Amino acid sequence: MNSPVEFDPYDYATQDDPFPGYKALRDHAPVYRSRKHGFWLLSRYDDVLAAVRDAKTFSSRIITLEPLTDEELPPLVITSDPPDHGRLRHLIAPMLTPAAVAPLGEDIRQLTRRLLAPLLPSGRMDAIVDFAQRLPMAMMCRLLGVPMEDEDDLRRWTDMAVDRKDGVFTTTEENNLANQSIYRYFETQYQQRLADPAPRDDLLGRLMAAEKEGRISHEEFLGFGYMLALAGSETTRKLLGNMIYYLWKFKDQWKLLQQDPSLLGSAIEETVRYNGPTHMMGRLVTTDITLHGQTLKRGDKVGVLLMSGNRDERKYTNPDVYDIRRNPRDHLGFGGGLHACVGAALARLEVKIAIQELLHAIDDYHVIESACTRTHSPQVRGFANLPIEFTLRT
């Protein structure tokens, strides 16, 4: 079927503002086939939810849509299907429940204050570079049990690993080099710990113990390091950056939150719904399936557009309104089903404390929009620079 809609998530112009395109897809091509790249896109809430829930039909063996290269990645929980998926995920999920992460709150608060203290007197900061990108990676280093001074290296590599060039539908040498750097880093950490057998109660320590017990392979150990470094930092940074941006853009919402800080939990859910960091995840069709009259064949690739689902008028009233009182608990911003974001509770806690501390310190602020820049990826979307000027509370 000829589709009147053209949508290319690899195009930087699309990434700059994908929402009009999402709406066109939902209204005119809910099962869209990219003639350029060959993959399908699902954009309506119901279809996206059905796809992420149905791991049998929609395999996670691929999570990006580019043609596969020779580059062999170690097995990752995020690219596994049952039963391997459960075996891997169960190792870390109990450490990331709301109850399990709650005791980290005091650490997160101290770290947040330490980051903010030198920034506050100047009345300006880059909310990403100086703040939002540092907090999650520093926390992840602490959880993994790797030196805090490695934070900058890990962040540089994870940024390089997800970066995509304008309109380019392949992974690049730069992506591969970044991936290799991350794996080498965790191999080095592994070897250092072998040399120093004192048991350590951190994520890497537990994963090494699981490897020793034969529950995971060494490649799976490295894969966990890779995934936690990547997913545990850059998405939370983007979420925090987006929240700072939208609370400025819709200033009445900042004022509302100042008046009633108990809305913070709801405000975080609304930010993840309205424009959370993860826009698209890839899936591989395992068996022919017909949706809205279109047949997806076994072996076809599908991008599920989580953020389009979150803006679906069929699901939410006034979906394009950012309303921190909405408290959407059923949004797709953390995905859903077996592969739903395993770090969601930690992300929520970090963002909650970060915004609490900003509310505590700052009266009003202004985003210098002309100086904002974005990262580039068809899958994750957010700011690379977010300069703000602010006045302190008196």
Add this chain to the structure above:
Amino acid sequence: MKVTFIQPDGKEQDVDVNPGTTLMEAALFEGVPGILGMCGGICSCATCHCHVEADDFGRLPAAAAGEIEVLDGLEQRRPNSRLACQITMDDALEGIRLHVATGA
């Protein structure tokens, strides 16, 4: 191994579950309606809330504090409420029956 999910309309669905798999994961994989599993098993969303049949409830290991906290926030909370994501299949649970609790 097998467990049975029962819908509010009484319709029953037997689901094969491998040991070590959670009942939420098995329900999702077999497409049991009403088990949404939105949070993927981190014990935060309650969209896998079930009422375990009275005879079977005692066969389950006790719920952890974090699960009880989530359950206590639910309208349909009953003494036999559990989150399917927090129940890991083993030999002792063969054949248990769970009623899908709609609306979390």
